[in-house]
Structure formats: structure tokens, C-alpha cells
Amino acid sequence: MTLQSDLSANPTSEEVAASLRRAILAHRVGPGSKLVEDEVGDVFGVGRTIVRTALQSLSHEGLVTIIRNRGAFVADPGIREAREVFEARALLEPRTSRSAAQRVTAAGIEGLRAHIAAEHRALESGDLGQAVYLSGLFHTAIADMADQSTIAGMISTLVSRSSLVVALYWRRPQALCESHAHHALTDAIAAGDGDKAEDLMKGHLLDLLANLDLRERSVIGGSLRDAILAG
Amino acid sequence: MTLQSDLSANPTSEEVAASLRRAILAHRVGPGSKLVEDEVGDVFGVGRTIVRTALQSLSHEGLVTIIRNRGAFVADPGIREAREVFEARALLEPRTSRSAAQRVTAAGIEGLRAHIAAEHRALESGDLGQAVYLSGLFHTAIADMADQSTIAGMISTLVSRSSLVVALYWRRPQALCESHAHHALTDAIAAGDGDKAEDLMKGHLLDLLANLDLRERSVIGGSLRDAILAG
DNA sequence: GACAATTGAATTGTATACAATTTCAGCTCA
DNA sequence: TGAGCTGAAATTGTATACAATTCAATTGTC
Missing domain, CATH: 1.10.10.10 (Winged helix-like DNA-binding domain superfamily/Winged helix DNA-binding domain)
Known part of the structure; x- marks a missing residue:
């Protein structure tokens, strides 16, 4: 290998x-x-x-x-931490989406659409983990567009931690971050509609939180070497 | 030594x-x-x-x-970073103050008042740096009261970075974090008045930002060993 | 069999040796 | 003078040796 x-x-x-x-x-x-x-x-x-x-x-x-x-x-975040991560995101991401919409560029939108496409491909090919990863990149990309590197860094960390939360508590592996929400967000940002972008992001985050089952948990095992080298 | x-x-x-x-x-x-x-x-x-x-x-x-x-x-944060740190705080701290007010305890209030007193003493004894440090602890203490360790951690980091910003860009070393603002905040939290606490914190942060001179900068020198051992 | 004690293997914590890189004083030369 | 060079000293990057700690399997006891 x-x-x-x-x-x-x-x-x-x-x-x-x-x-x-x-x-x-x-x-x-x-x-x-x-x-x-x-x-x-x-x-x-x-x-x-x-x-x-x-x-x-x-x-x-x-x-x-x-x-x-x-x-x-x-x-291995517990239920408490899972909630906290999403509460923190709820404080940061909606207003940051608004900022992104206000500073939108063609290149930025192209990047967002590329992320959505990649996520879609991963889902179709059945690589669920990769899809979660790419879904996170979409959120990070929005934060980067807002041109606030400090806030973007915090959001990036929270998005990463969310990936762990999803691994543990996601209810329906099939319908991940419904890319519908991501499409709508992209459209609002592309249109420069800050109000809508902020609202959509707020709703999207609530939606994600609602799709977590904060009681049970799943386990994943396997070889460390293979896992690292596979991606 | x-x-x-x-x-x-x-x-x-x-x-x-x-x-x-x-x-x-x-x-x-x-x-x-x-x-x-x-x-x-x-x-x-x-x-x-x-x-x-x-x-x-x-x-x-x-x-x-x-x-x-x-x-x-x-x-050595630049002007850009200085602004970003305070914008991030503006997203996090007001709502966190509200949460703190909603979960207020006697011990919490006592802690806040102790911080204010300590800051006051440091100012009177002329130890400006120590006063800045204690002023930061006050903000961190509020975040801790909100019982959201993830958000509290982020605020703590931002408060720390603010201390560097203050070292570089503060206008009037004499009138630091006017403890009036801290007193009023403590009172609002003690009264469980979330609305007022949120507003006061928002205003306080704007006030801090307004007292930064984001153009010039000062320099501090001296012996590293002495500096570390002095405190 | 269940549980505690024991002991050797596995793993982490720390200092340190050595290599790679940067810093800087002294030198040369225009 | 001052810009560029040079080599020694200072500093950082990395692996590794050794000590301290944890882990796991075995034994012994009830």
C-alpha cells in the first residue's frame, strides 16, 4: 500500500x-x-x-x-457538546451569510456551486463520509466569502466538530444536508439578498439540529492505516 | 530572582x-x-x-x-485583525450575556463583583497591564456563567486577543474599561434582566471599539526574564 | 467463574544530540 | 558610506534515548 x-x-x-x-x-x-x-x-x-x-x-x-x-x-462529543456546537454556529453563521451576500463575487458563487456538485457526486457514489466532509466545506466557503478571517476560522472549527456530531447522532444517513437548502442559500447569496441569506442559514442550522438524534449513538471501527490512506 | x-x-x-x-x-x-x-x-x-x-x-x-x-x-495584530476580533465579540457576547442573566446565581454575581473590585484596585495601584487582564476576566466570567463551554471558550480566546489589541491601539490609558459599564452589566445580570444585559453588552463593546485608535501604535520593551517573573 | 495482584510489554513524557536554518558582526569593494 | 559577502554563533527542527506511566495478560485466591 x-x-x-x-x-x-x-x-x-x-x-x-x-x-x-x-x-x-x-x-x-x-x-x-x-x-x-x-x-x-x-x-x-x-x-x-x-x-x-x-x-x-x-x-x-x-x-x-x-x-x-x-x-x-x-x-467523542457528548450530547451536551453537540448542542453547544450548533448553538455557537447559530450565533455566527446567519450573520456571516448576510455579510457574504453583501460581498458576493462571481468566483465565490462558482465555488459554492462546485461544492454542491461535488457533494452530490459523493452522495451518488455512496461515499457518505466524503459527502459530510464536502457539506462542511460549503459552510466554510460561505464564511470565507464574508472576508472575516477570524470569524471564518471559528466557523471552520465548529463545522469540523459538527462532522463528528453528525457521525454520532445523525438520524437518516440517506438524506444528508439536503442540497436543496444549499442551493437556496447559494441563490440568495448570488442575488446579494442578505436578509434572505441570513434567514435561510438560520433555518438550515435549525433543520440540521432537528435531524440529530441526541440520545443514541453509533460506532465505527476498522484499521487506522487503511482509513488514513484511503482518502 | x-x-x-x-x-x-x-x-x-x-x-x-x-x-x-x-x-x-x-x-x-x-x-x-x-x-x-x-x-x-x-x-x-x-x-x-x-x-x-x-x-x-x-x-x-x-x-x-x-x-x-x-x-x-x-x-502583533494589525488594524484589520483588531476590527475582526471586536466584530466576532459583537456576535457572541451580547447574546451570551442574556443567557448569563437567565441563569444567574448568587455565587456568579459575587464573582463578577470581585472581578470589578480587583480591577479597581489594580487601576488605583497604577498597574495598568494587570487592570487590562482583570477587565478581560470579567468578560470571561460572564461567558462562563452562561453555561456554554464551547461559546465561553471562543469568547475567552477573543478577550485574550483583545488585550493585545488594547496594548497596541488604546487611546486613553487612564480611562480603561470604565468600570461603570461593568457595574451596570453586573446589575442587569443580577436582576435577571436578559434584554438589558444584552443591550448593555452590545453598547459596551461598541464603546470599547470606539476607544481604539486604529491608526498609530505604541511599543513596549524590556527584559523578557523580568517581565515573566514580575507577575 | 469472578476478582484482585503481578509483572512484562506497549505507550507516552521529556531532555537532549545533531542537523538545518537564520542571524549578525566583521570584512571587502565599489 | 553603504551594499554585498562570509563564516561563526545562535536558534530552531527532528529523531531518538531513556524514564515514567499505562495497558494487558497471566497467575493466584476466594
Whole structure:
């Protein structure tokens, strides 16, 4: 099994973190999975120092939980945290969508539509994890359009954490982020209609929250190596 | 010169980070200052490994900027970033103040008043940096009362970064966070008046922003060792 | 069989050695 | 003078050795 092309010969900690991030966001490693330093280091051909830095990075994003002397685990948000993440998004994203609509560019809209298309393709090909990942990218792309990098960074982190929440609590794997909502949002932004964009985003987030089953949970297992290398 | 009492014999990276954080937030090390790993390690009696972890932690909080092969520097936010930080706070804090008012407890109010008193004392004793630090703790304390740890964490980070912004762009060092605003906020929260708390916080943040001079900048120098050990 | 104690393997925490890179003082030359 | 060069010193990046801790399997006891 060979390494992926997006990994350079001597990866930096940020490259390792990015690769692990994708694996987590696409649900190729499930919440709670142990991330052993040596094991990860072998996958990327680096020492523990770099892996350690990457894991610390991901822990600051809330994607990984580090317990002293016990190691790093893919974060396993509880029901409380799941709610909190969406409440935080509800404070940030609607107004940010409004800003995005006010600063809309042709390139921005093109990007949003490309994200929707990619997500659609992933869903059709049955790659559910990838679809969740791409659905998150759509939200992040909107935040980036608002030209507020601080807020965009926070939203990006929250969207990432939402991916874990979805892995654990999503009700109906078939009907993910109904791309209808994403289409409508894109249209409102393209039209420069800030009011509508804000409303649509608010509704969309409520919709997502409503589709979470905040009682039970699912589990995902498998080989760490395969999971990281597959994407 | 001896080490401080709040530092254990073998500090963890989090303890080192906390100590550095206080030094930065109290303006004992100015924006742009270089933080040399060996130098910091000598101050705390630890190797570079722990210092490195601490610095990475602070860099994720936006208090330190790490440039590859060049090292770590106290963050030096530009005008753009200064605005963004306050715009983000404007999205989060007013509604969080409302939540705090709705869940108010006697202990919470007591804590807020203690923060105000401490800030007042620091101002009277002329320790401006300490006053800025304590003023930030007041805002963080409100966020904690709202019982939303995710949002509270984001606010805490933004408040920290605001301290750097204040160090660089504050107009009138004498009239800091006029504790009048903090008193009024505390009263509204104590009364459980969510509407008023939200409004007051919104106004308070606008007031802070208005007191920034987003054109010029000041510089602070001195010995790193003294700065860290002084507080 | 269930449970606690024991002990060796696996894993993480830290310092440190060495390599790679940057910094800077001293030098040269226009 | 000042711009560019040079090499030594300072600093950071990475792997690794060793210590400390946790984990897991085995044994022994009830």
C-alpha cells in the first residue's frame, strides 16, 4: 500500500494534521478511536515529534482529545457538546451569510456551486463520509466569502466538530444536508439578498439540529492505516 | 530572582503556557517580542520540548505567532485583525450575556463583583497591564456563567486577543474599561434582566471599539526574564 | 467463574544530540 | 558610506534515548 500523492516526502506537522483531519471529517476513523503516535508516524514516515505536534494541533480544534499519559483519541462529543456546537454556529453563521451576500463575487458563487456538485457526486457514489466532509466545506466557503478571517476560522472549527456530531447522532444517513437548502442559500447569496441569506442559514442550522438524534449513538471501527490512506 | 509560587517544581506545558499568557495579557511582554525557546526554558527550568508545546498552544489561541525556522513572537495584530476580533465579540457576547442573566446565581454575581473590585484596585495601584487582564476576566466570567463551554471558550480566546489589541491601539490609558459599564452589566445580570444585559453588552463593546485608535501604535520593551517573573 | 495482584510489554513524557536554518558582526569593494 | 559577502554563533527542527506511566495478560485466591 503506497502513500497518497498529497503527502510530500518529508511531511510537516501541518500536512500530517491535514491528512488526519480529512480522515476524521470523512468518518474514516470513528470518534473514540485511539491514535497511537508510533502508528501514525509509521504511516507518514516521520518521527513522533511531528505526530505529536499534529495531534496537539487537532486537539486545539476539538477534533482530538489528548489525555495525559494515555494518548490521543478522536474526539467523542457528548450530547451536551453537540448542542453547544450548533448553538455557537447559530450565533455566527446567519450573520456571516448576510455579510457574504453583501460581498458576493462571481468566483465565490462558482465555488459554492462546485461544492454542491461535488457533494452530490459523493452522495451518488455512496461515499457518505466524503459527502459530510464536502457539506462542511460549503459552510466554510460561505464564511470565507464574508472576508472575516477570524470569524471564518471559528466557523471552520465548529463545522469540523459538527462532522463528528453528525457521525454520532445523525438520524437518516440517506438524506444528508439536503442540497436543496444549499442551493437556496447559494441563490440568495448570488442575488446579494442578505436578509434572505441570513434567514435561510438560520433555518438550515435549525433543520440540521432537528435531524440529530441526541440520545443514541453509533460506532465505527476498522484499521487506522487503511482509513488514513484511503482518502 | 526566584520563581513564582504558582509555578510547580516541574511545570507542565500548560503551566508554562498559563504563565506566559498572563505575562502577555498584562502587557509585560509587548506585541512582536521574540520568545526564544532556550530563554523561556531557563526561566521555568524545563527543556525546549515543553516550551515548544506551550508556544504552540498559545499560537492556537492567537496570542503568539510562530514562523517556521524563525521562532515564536508575541502576536502583533494589525488594524484589520483588531476590527475582526471586536466584530466576532459583537456576535457572541451580547447574546451570551442574556443567557448569563437567565441563569444567574448568587455565587456568579459575587464573582463578577470581585472581578470589578480587583480591577479597581489594580487601576488605583497604577498597574495598568494587570487592570487590562482583570477587565478581560470579567468578560470571561460572564461567558462562563452562561453555561456554554464551547461559546465561553471562543469568547475567552477573543478577550485574550483583545488585550493585545488594547496594548497596541488604546487611546486613553487612564480611562480603561470604565468600570461603570461593568457595574451596570453586573446589575442587569443580577436582576435577571436578559434584554438589558444584552443591550448593555452590545453598547459596551461598541464603546470599547470606539476607544481604539486604529491608526498609530505604541511599543513596549524590556527584559523578557523580568517581565515573566514580575507577575 | 469472578476478582484482585503481578509483572512484562506497549505507550507516552521529556531532555537532549545533531542537523538545518537564520542571524549578525566583521570584512571587502565599489 | 553603504551594499554585498562570509563564516561563526545562535536558534530552531527532528529523531531518538531513556524514564515514567499505562495497558494487558497471566497467575493466584476466594
